Amino acid sequence: QVQLVESGGGLVQAGGSLRLSCAASGNTFRIYTMGWFRQAPGKEREFVAAIRWSGTNSYYADSVKGRFTFSRDNVKNTGYLQMNSLKPEDTAVYYCAAGRSNLYFAGNEYDYWGQGTQVTVSS
Numbered sequence: 001q002v003q004l005v006e007s008g009g010g011l012v013q014a015g016g017s018l019r020l021s022c023a024a025s026g027n028t029f030r031i032y033t034m035g036w037f038r039q040a041p042g043k044e045r046e047f048v049a050a051i052r053w054s055g056t057n058s059y060y061a062d063s064v065k066g067r068f069t070f071s072r073d074n075v076k077n078t079g080y081l082q083m084n085s086l087k088p089e090d091t092a093v094y095y096c097a098a099g100r101s102n103l104y105f106a107g108n109e110y111d112y113w114g115q116g117t118q119v120t121v122s123s
Contacts, residue, residue: 004112005022006114007021011120011122012121013121016121019081020094030100033099034072035096035098036079036094037097040092040093048094049061051071051072063089067084068081086119088122094117095115096113
């Protein structure tokens with residue numbers, strides 16, 4: 001099993017920045033892809049970003065491309081989502097996910113999920 005714990009959420013003004021962390025523990029060797037998803041009230045869960053646990057390949061939703069950057073520290077078993085130029089529409093609960101799937105954009109393909117961290121961007 002893999003346990004994921006998100007942190008770093010909070011309240012920020014539009015144009016500001018936050019860095020989310022996803023700390024993984026347990027059988028972290030099972031992680032092939034780590035992803036971030038978000039869900040706002042009344043909206044469906046949507047893909048935000050993903051990264052391969054080895055190598056440097058990362059993937060982003062069009063809505064965050066150029067503003068968010070996904071990095072990881074394999075020694076610390078932690079992924080980081082640097083969020084810059086935040087917009088009110090980025091407000092959501094952000095969830096970290098991990099698994100073996102190549103389908104990084106599909107939440108149903110991930111095996112493990114964190115509890116979520118709230119990001120609120122004020123206008």
